[in-house]
Amino acid sequence: MISPHNDDLITIRLNGSEVEVPNGINAVEAAALHGVEVPHYCYHPKLSVAGNCRMCLVEMGTPMRDRASGEAILEDDGSPKIGWVPKPVIGCATNVSPGMHLRTESELVQDCREGIMEFLLVNHPLDCPICDQAGECRLQEFATDYGRGFSRYVERKNVKPKRTRLGPRVTLDDERCILCSRCIRFSQEVAKDDVLGFVDRGSFSTLTCFPGKELSNNYSLNTVDICPVGALTSTDFRFKMRVWFLKESKSICTESSAGCNTLVSSREGKIHRITPRRNDQVNDTWMTDSGRTLFHSVRSENRILRPCVENQDVPMEEAISAALNCFKGKEVGVVASCHSTLEEQFLTKKLIDLTQAKTFIRGHFGEDDGILLSADRSPNLRGALLVNLTNQYPGESLHSLNDAISSGEVESLLVLNEDLLSSGVTEENLDKLPIVYLGTHANETSRLAKVTLPGLTVFEKNGSFINRSFILQAFEQSIPGPVGLVPQVNIICDLINQLSNVPSCSASFDDLWESMNASIEGLPEGLTHTELVKSALQIDRTPWSDMPFVEKEALHYTIEETTVV
């Protein structure tokens, strides 16, 4: 990457005005910091600079210096004499230096943009009405903003393959491709799967996979995101929805502890797609393909939609009292979850303390891909550590719970999300005691539960998670939950209040966060969920520095030396 980022601010002159920008960033970014758009196609802040689209041509000059003495050469009025580069330069490969002058709106620059737009369109098909990119197409946007508005092209357009299957999830239209090479660079530099390339040459260059190979890696859909035109489209999303109807909410991917920032796009309560949201500390602008499919769980068949007692639908209040009955006079065990939000975990801990329950918690692990799918397949294991649900690194099973049931130390259970049967607890043991299950989807455990309390998915509630780098990130609700359902925090709060002599627990996020800030070490005073949605918080990791975290070195994640593996 060409642009080194640092905090050392310098002064440059942008279209005649002096502005401050970080030293060494490129002209496109520098201008953007001051609200000036330098249009571009091939430049992507998270990929190497290719400089091939030429859309970001600007005029650049630097203060002249005397060759021999190195002294600045001055104009008559004492201002530094500027040596303008005779040709326009590409903003993406021009790094700012002190005193640099940039013109992004001059006649020459306008002329360059008009020329490039015309060139990009001469061989581009006019199928915008049926193109999925319409509405978020840079070609359309810049044609409007910087184009000449009429065509001088009377020759035949080049013919290239259309509707090619590039992989299981990506469809390619080569005629729309403007050969910016973003997808190729992404595949090589980020996904480390060098399957894409250009064949043939000149204007006939064509993006393709080698015959028999496919763009099938778990990051393939990022190429769709970064394609500035409609060449690469999501096979799943193709022709489903016009993008301008979609509402976007900030969310966090729950697939693993990587904690990718996402945008959930929905319309009338239905989610249509999940795309990555830029976060330079976490996921840059990427996410996995698998993480994009998680919203399908919202409407999956095994969704728990109503409270149940003994397999009978009941009103929520009834289910809550049934749950309390299960705990009354019993040694309670609570199976907490690394999938719960920090708010839920905090209240769970409160409930545990109140009932003097024994706590059990397991982790979920898988292969680490070294990018954004980490070995810890839960979004909030570190949250469980922070609220002190456990001081041990969670293992992959709940054998200790099985033992505790066998020995009679646990006589009733509250289970959050987990399936106990697949966690080393025997069905025989589970039959011995009443189970209260609080979760979003049915599993073997919920089927054995006496009381089932329905919860909301990550898309239907607010909350926060702590990712593998101990970054506390909040997400917001994208769509309403199923009719009649309330967030898990409300249910846990209800349980707490009904168990307490003085009902003092509030599920309102303002109250909740006030109480969290007061009791959790490391959370600053006055921190709110709303604030967290805007900007994340780095949690000090030292209290857990010798925990055997399973994550491997990956994008924006390094294993600290203190970590015991």
Added chain:
Amino acid sequence: MSNLPKERRIILKNADDPSYSNQIDCYVRMGGYENLKKAISMQPEEVGEEVLKSGIRGRGGAGFPAGMKWKFLDRKSGKPIYLICNADESEPGTFKDRQIIYKDPHQLIEGMMIAAYAIGAKLSFIYIRAEFHEGARILNRAIEEAKSHGFCGNNILGTDFSCDLVVHRGAGAYICGEETGLIESLEGKRPNPRIKPPYFPAVLGLYQCPTIVNNVETLCNVRHIIEMGGDEFSKIGKPNNTGTRIWCVSGQVVKPGYYEFECGSLTLGQMIFEVCGGLLPGRSLKAVIPGGSSAKVLRADERFSGTLKDGTEFDWGLEDIPLDFDGPMAAGSMSGSGGIIVMDDTVDMVEAMANVNAFYAHESCGQCTPCREGSLWMRKITQRMCSGGAREEDADLLLSVANQIEGRTICAFGEAAAWPTQSFVTKFKDDFIQKASSSEKPENSTLQLI
């Protein structure tokens, strides 16, 4: 005849001597590799200094002083330094490097080893165009000979200086003549030229290491600079235009061919009408492209006037243009790679334009937008114009498209593609306008160019 100077063959001194062969014995007998010995007895910096003093300008096309280019080399990076000889000879109208490679390969090898010594390269490459099948074999054989004589490879002439030399074949791409395209090609990638900044070869060249890329003829000159000394060499030719140049004349003259003259010692007119025997019988001169097909065309009846760098005023007809670096430049074109293409009155200028445009459209690597789309568009326009579909507005359109390419591309190919169009259309506008009303060719011409 006017005061026509004699050819002064330095580079091609032996090439066409019937008793001379491309084998090492012959080269050594003629004093070969003595200058490598001399160079190695000097400090590398001293060698560089001689080259700088000689004033030698690159013979590949841009005419940049070679000594200066070497000065830009980043010697502090600690990374290996590479020397590459650009033997891609791809500019249409140029066929000088071929003569050296086929007929006097050791001269190139000696020049390269001296250059490698001067810049500190331990590995050098000759990037040769694939059409020179036999040329690559000749070079490989010559390198083996040189190695067995201790002129190349390990411990050259018994010293600590070692430099291996590898012949790398291209595969038919004009863009590989562009030095960063060449480097990409040599790295086994598509030869897409690199953006500059940051990828100046002298700093971030082959494998991101400091690299010098020089043309065949330039590197051969290094040998002679060491022989004569930089100061003495700089007396050949004219100030800022030192040494000899091998001019390649093609097209419609009686005796096309390659001719080596001191820079500036003769005019374009002398070259065409005296050295090359003039035009074919009954023909008159229409246009000349003075520096390979990407140079701007000159019209036979044009006048060129202005002030030279040294302050002297000039007012030339085409025939008066001195053949050196600065002459064609002053006339608004360039001497480029030394390829002079002569066109007589049988040439349909729109067809000639279409021919040239077809070349650039075919050769554009396709990496950056203006060149990729512009060159093909220009080809399509001129093709259509030659197939009965010419419109009056096409001349202006062509010019506008060319203007949208020039100065906006990653590499100089943009200019190479734009300059012909800009000059043809401007200087022969009537021919382009006329195409719209009549598709007639010049009288009695059966010549087909597209």
Added chain:
Amino acid sequence: MDNQLELSELTLSKIDEVIPKYPEKRSAALMVIHLVQDELGSVNDTACEWIADRLGLQPINIKELVTFYPMLVQKPWGRKHIRVCRTLPCALRGSYATCKTFEKKFGVKEGHVREDGEYSLEFMECLADCGQGPVVIVDEKTYENIEGERAEKFAQLLTDGKLDDSEEFTSYEDSLIKLPES
């Protein structure tokens, strides 16, 4: 990779020899492609995969090259491949007519291989011998000034198998071979 590619020992040993000449394996790509094409006549997808495997690359890296360079082909040319220069200096000397003559004489359209596989004809960009145009390359030998009637005659000699013996048409390469000095 279990890749079937029939290459002779000689070619394989040349490949083994050329790769270590470069500091980075990938650099040898063009040279290895040339060696494979020299033997097989073309570089098809199987060959791309084999070469990629040999160089530790992805097949697309090789296909990107094979499709870029005009002198690399995915389907073989004819047993005799004839190249005529199309670019301006040769065109000014009548190369279009030469190409047409060849199309007629060899019975094959430019850019194609004759049905029986005997001849193929390619109208190519500049071959860097512009002073002696039209320039024609037959396989690896360069012939100069092949225009007008000479083109007819040249084609005839070639089809008759008598080109190599002809004194009128000595290739540029053969003209370099000089008798040993006495």
